[in-house]
Amino acid sequence: MTERAPEAGYSLLEVVMCVGLLIVGSVLALALLPSVARASQAQLVRGAATDIARNAIERARAAAAYYPPGAVADPLARAVTTAGHGWALAPAASYVAAAHVHRAFCGTAAATSDVAMRVTMTYDAPSDTLTVAVSYPPNPCEVAIQSAISLTAQLAPASYAPQTQLPSAIADPALQ
Amino acid sequence: MKAAEAGFTLIEVLVATALFVVVAVAGFEVLRQLGWNVNLLAQRADAAARLDVAAATLRSDALSSVAVWKPASTCGDAVEFMQRNAGGTSFLLYVARASTLVRASAAGPMNPCDPALQMQTVVAAITSLAVTRVPATGLPAHTDPVSGNADGGLFVTAGITGIAVDSHATDVDGSQITTGNDIVEVTIDAEPVQTTVDLLAGNRPSAYTQVLAYACNGRCEATGAFPEIRNAAFTDCLPGYDFQNGPAYYVPAAYGYANAGNGTQRIVVTAYSLTGGYTFAFGGPLPTTLERTWPIAVWPPAGSALAGTIADAYPLDYTSNAVRARGAAQVAADLGEPAAFAAELAACADMHADVTFDD
Numbered sequence: 001m002t003e004r005a006p007e008a009g010y011s012l013l014e015v016v017m018c019v020g021l022l023i024v025g026s027v028l029a030l031a032l033l034p035s036v037a038r039a040s041q042a043q044l045v046r047g048a049a050t051d052i053a054r055n056a057i058e059r060a061r062a063a064a065a066y067y068p069p070g071a072v073a074d075p076l077a078r079a080v081t082t083a084g085h086g087w088a089l090a091p092a093a094s095y096v097a098a099a100h101v102h103r104a105f106c107g108t109a110a111a112t113s114d115v116a117m118r119v120t121m122t123y124d125a126p127s128d129t130l131t132v133a134v135s136y137p138p139n140p141c142e143v144a145i146q147s148a149i150s151l152t153a154q155l156a157p158a159s160y161a162p163q164t165q166l167p168s169a170i171a172d173p174a175l176q
Numbered sequence: 177m178k179a180a181e182a183g184f185t186l187i188e189v190l191v192a193t194a195l196f197v198v199v200a201v202a203g204f205e206v207l208r209q210l211g212w213n214v215n216l217l218a219q220r221a222d223a224a225a226r227l228d229v230a231a232a233t234l235r236s237d238a239l240s241s242v243a244v245w246k247p248a249s250t251c252g253d254a255v256e257f258m259q260r261n262a263g264g265t266s267f268l269l270y271v272a273r274a275s276t277l278v279r280a281s282a283a284g285p286m287n288p289c290d291p292a293l294q295m296q297t298v299v300a301a302i303t304s305l306a307v308t309r310v311p312a313t314g315l316p317a318h319t320d321p322v323s324g325n326a327d328g329g330l331f332v333t334a335g336i337t338g339i340a341v342d343s344h345a346t347d348v349d350g351s352q353i354t355t356g357n358d359i360v361e362v363t364i365d366a367e368p369v370q371t372t373v374d375l376l377a378g379n380r381p382s383a384y385t386q387v388l389a390y391a392c393n394g395r396c397e398a399t400g401a402f403p404e405i406r407n408a409a410f411t412d413c414l415p416g417y418d419f420q421n422g423p424a425y426y427v428p429a430a431y432g433y434a435n436a437g438n439g440t441q442r443i444v445v446t447a448y449s450l451t452g453g454y455t456f457a458f459g460g461p462l463p464t465t466l467e468r469t470w471p472i473a474v475w476p477p478a479g480s481a482l483a484g485t486i487a488d489a490y491p492l493d494y495t496s497n498a499v500r501a502r503g504a505a506q507v508a509a510d511l512g513e514p515a516a517f518a519a520e521l522a523a524c525a526d527m528h529a530d531v532t533f534d535d
Binding site for chain 1: 184188192196206220224310325329331332341357359365369370373374380
C-alpha cells in the first residue's frame with residue numbers, strides 16, 4: 001500500500017464529498033426557513049381573527065344600543081324586554097369573513113391572498129352574553145389546519161332613544 | 177500511477193469550478209430570498225405592530241367620544257371624533273397625509289385638508305385609508321369588508337333602532353354633527369398588512385320622558401332649583417317606580433303635576449342620561465281630559481338663536497350649566513310655554529304652602 005505524502009492535499013473525491021455534505025446540510029437547514037417564515041405569520045393571522053371578532057362585537061353593540069320604543073311602551077312588557085338584548089340579537093349566526101394576507105410565502109413570493117375565516121356568533125339570552133368564535137388557519141398556506149379564538153362580551157344595557165315616552169302605570173293607593 | 181504532487185488535471189479543475197459556481201449561485205439565490213423574506217417579515221411585523229397600536233388608539237378614542245363621523249373631505253377619507261369631558265369639547269381627526277396616517281387634535285372641528293393642522297404620526301407608510309359610515313339599521317345587510325359575505329345574520333332587523341341626533345355642534349362645512357349608533361368602518365392598508373376597525377361612539381345620547389302616576393298624595397317634588405338633580409332613589413314613595421338604568425344620574429329638565437281629582441298627582445319628568453352630552457326636551461302630562469297637553473319639545477328649539485350653542489362640559493356640572501344659567505322661566509319662554517310652566521310651579525308652591533302637605 002502506498003502512503004500518501006503529507007503535502008499531497010485532498011483528492012477530488014474527498015473535496016466533492018465534502019462539498020456534497022455541505023450542500024445537503026445547507027439544504028436541510030434552509031428547508032426549515034420557509035416553515036419558520038410561515039409560522040411567523042400565525043401571529044399576524046391570529047391578530048386579524050381577533051380584529052374580526054372585536055368588530056363583530058362592536059357591530060352588535062351598535063345594533064343593540066337602543067331599545068325599540070314600540071317594545072317598551074307597556075311597563076309590564078318593558079321589564080321583560082329590557083332584561084336582555086333578545087329583541088335585537090338572534091340566538092346564533094355564522095358567516096365567512098376574510099383577512100388580506102399580502103405575500104403569504106406559499107411558494108409564490110409576491111402573491112396576495114385572502115384568508116377565509118369562519119365566524120360563529122351566539123347570543124345567550126339568560127346570561128345576556130355574546131360570544132364570537134373565529135376559526136383561522138395559523139398557516140395561511142395550509143388552510144385545512146384551523147385554530148380558533150373566542151371572545152365573549154357582556155353587553156351593556158341599551159338606552160332609551162331620545163324623547164321616548166315611557167308611561168308608568170302605578171296604582172293609586174287611594175283607589176285600591 | 178500519477179505522482180501525488182502532480183495536481184489536478186484541467187478537466188478536474190473545470191469540473192470543480194463548475195460545481196462551485198452552481199452551488200455558489202444556488203446558495204446566493206437562497207440567501208437572496210432569505211434576505212428578502214427576513215426583510216419582509218421585519219417589515220410585516222413592524223407594520224402589524226403599528227396597526228395594532230393604531231387600531232387600539234382608534235377604539236380608545238371612539239370609546240370616549242360622543243360622536244364619530246366621516247367628515248367631508250376633498251383630500252381623501254378621514255374619520256373625526258368629538259369628545260366632551262371635564263376639559264370641555266375637543267375634536268380628533270385621523271387622515272392620511274403623504275402616505276402617513278396622522279392624528280390631529282383641536283378645540284373645534286377640523287378640515288382634513290387644512291395643512292396647518294397640528295398632527296402626530298400614527299402609522300408611517302400606509303397605502304390607503306378608507307372610511308365608510310354604516311347606519312345602525314344597515315347592520316343586518318352589512319358585509320365583511322374582505323370576503324364580501326353578509327355578516328349581519330345575528331341581528332333582528334325589526335329590533336334595531338337607529339339613532340342619529342344633533343350633537344349641538346357643526347362641522348367645518350356647516351353641517352350638523354350627529355351622534356347615535358352609526359358605525360364608522362375604518363380600513364388601513366399598510367402593505368403588507370391591512371386592518372379594519374369598526375368604531376362606535378362610546379357615549380351615546382339617551383333621553384326619555386317618564387310620565388308618572390304620582391300616588392303619594394299631598395307631595396310635590398317640584399320645588400328645587402331648575403333643573404333638579406335626581407337619581408333613582410328619589411322615588412322612595414313610589415314602590416314599583418324605577419327610572420331604569422339603575423344608578424345613573426339624570427337631569428329632569430321639566431316637571432309638573434296635575435291633580436286628577438282623586439288624590440292622584442301626575443308628575444311628569446323628562447330625564448336625560450348624562451352620557452353623550454345631553455339633549456333637553458320638555459315632557460308634559462298625559463293628554464287626558466283632566467290634564468292639558470304639553471307636547472314634547474326640544475330645548476333649545478331648533479332654528480332658534482340658541483340652537484347649537486349649548487356646549488356644557490361633560491360630565492355635567494349640576495350647579496352650573498346652561499339650563500340653570502338660562503333659568504326655568506326663560507327656558508319655558510323659549511319653548512313658548514311660559515304661562516303653563518309658571519302655573520305648574522305656582523300649583524306646587526300652593527301645595528307646599530298647605531300645612532297638610534307632606535314634603
